[in-house]
Amino acid sequence: MARREERSLLVGLDVGTSKCVAVVGQVTPDGRVEVVGSGVHASRGMNRGDVVNIEQTTQAIKRAVEQAELMANCSAKSVYVGISGTHIRSLNSTGVAPVRAGSVSERDVDSVMDAARAIAIPADQKILHVIPQEFVVDGREGIQDPVGMHGVRLEAKVHIVTGSISAAQNIYKCVESCGLKIDKLILQHLASSYSTLLPDERDLGVCMVDIGGGTSDIAVFKGGTIRHTAVLPIAGNQVTNDISVAFRTPGPHAEELKVKYGVALPQYAAGHEEIEVKGVGDQPPRRLSRLTLAEVIKPRYEELFHFIRKELQRADWFDVIAGGIVLTGGSAQMPGVVELAEEVFDLPVRLGAPHNVDGLKDITRDPAYATAVGLLLYGRQSRPQPAPTPMQGVGYWLQRAGDWFKGSF
Template identity: 65%
Template sequence: MAKREVRNLLVGLDIGTTKCVAVIGQVMPEGGVDIVGHGEHASRGLNRGEVVNIDATVQAIRRAVENAEHMANCRAQSVYVGLSGQHIQSGNSLGLAAIRQREVTDRDVDAAIETAKAIPMPADRRILHVIPQEFVIDGQRGIQDPVGQYGVRLEANVHVIHGSSSSIQNLSKCVEACGLRVDRLILQHLAAAEAVLLPDEREAGVVSLDIGGGTSDIAVFKGGAIRHTAVLPVAGNHVTNDVAMAFRIPAQQAEEIKIQFGCALPQLAAAHEEIEIRGVGEGSRRLSRLTLAEVVRPRYEELFRFVRKELQRSGWYEAIPAGVVLSGAAVQMPGVADLAEEVFELPVRIGVPQQVTGIDEVVGSPAYATAAGLLLYGRHAQPRNDAARNSGGAGFALQRIGEWLKGNF
């Protein structure tokens, strides 16, 4: 079958603790992204966002990308990769620059941002993102685009995100071992927020909370700009572990029961509803769905209280009237949003990808927020002709084979 003529493709790769997701999207003329392929595979090579088994991670990436390629009927050459983990740190910084010609140019902006990047950090750290929050010209604050304005002194307030060089290199190595080039590493917080937040929410003050299997990623926006990011080591896998321990069942079965029958609020589960489970080394037995909910709720409540404490510690809790937007596979459980609203005492909604069309399974699910957000984020950072490389062809197929042989022999 001939490859269909699809151009301007982007590939996003969300490598999580429990699964690896690949999505392929076509950039539309109006600026949105049409999802034309997606694939996923169980991931066993990461722990809380960091690679602990290279072979298992490579296997998960390869299978997820192959599934997405098959659906989209194309070949991926380069990918935008999501990154998270407890090694991620961030902070705000101020940069200064003299305006050379009295009128601000791109060169002046770059100079101010460069000075803002010059923060002390250990040699084993690598800067991932430097995101402008606002610019100040001669004391005038709140300027988003200073180019063309007159003044003498330019200040740049930026948010700097950095991570462990070794963790970043390990993840990049796994992607490259699959014959793929890393277009850019993008913080998963930013990708999820790009997909689910509305402009009005960003302006008013909002938190994007993406709950995966190993970590919960927090991103705070105010005045249209990123203000704070954090990673918490409590997420969906902790709920699974609680279910497994409470009912003495394997983790895989606990995960299946959690997804199929789990409920974050006991009042939403009827006591007469029963679930059949198979214990280790024993026959099947039955338990009520209410009992399951009573195990699940405390862990979710603990997670949300940790997030609230982090927001209070950072000083942003009182500055987010738009509330919290939840995303990630772990927020699909009934009652999660209601419990979050109860703990945060703020408006809470479930976020699904915006500005994307195509496959309903992707565009209508909070589980794919990060993957879809990688495409949207990559759309802005896309180098010229980069997307066209993901369109397939015999020459590229031979190149992929050559790269695979080189990497394995």
């Protein structure tokens, strides 16, 4: 079988606390992304978004990418990589610049964006994203694209995301040790929003929460653009640890119990249903009620949702998310989590799975792959599309005519 054309391929790499996910996507002629390969490997070298073991993280990346390459029948050269962690900081900033020629040009937009990003940040941080929220021309607000508008004063309101330089360098080192080049480091919750949020939700106001293994990532959208981001160090691994301590069972078995039998609300567990729990060391296994497991899980998810609510209230965004909450990520799939979140937030809550992508159904419909698929969509949007040459255009229409002829006769 011939290898796929490398130029049309995108590779997303989600290096998480519990697993490393690589997804290969192919850009179709109509501009959509088709997922053609995926690979997953357990991650032991990450903790809450930070690399804590270079060798283990490198091996996890290598194994996941190799699986994805094998499935997609391609060879990856570069990847879009997600970054998160408690070192992530964000703030809103404003820049002002004069309009030079009476009407706003691309050069003026570049100038005002440079002015907006000229802020003081700690020496150990670097700017990851400068995302425009809106432009103001001579006091006229709410402008998304000011190019061509007449005025003398241009103002830009932007959302700036910064991250630890050392954390980014460690990720670069791990990826480059696998013989890969990083196209761009992308904030994980920004990537997840590309694959899970709908345009009307972004306009009305919505909070997306990506619950992973080590961190829960928050992104608030309003008026079609991102307004606030935050990272909380509470996620699925804390639930696993609670089960391990409460049931006195090894961590890997606690994770297995959580995935296989875990529910976030006791009413989802039958009171008479029992599960086998392995003991620590030489201790014999025991049988415990599944209802007891639910009573261990529920308080941790409640705590997480209360922390998220406090963070939104602290940032003055809780009252403007009329679109509600969108939960995504592997730890959001547990039965009862959405219903528990609705009780805590008193807002509509839905589970966010990837959309606007084609290909492998087990990837494109699974919230655990929201970040990896979002990285592909981000890459598709940011990668410049080469204009077709006249010969390519003629060939395209000849092919279309041939297809029509075959279909008709």
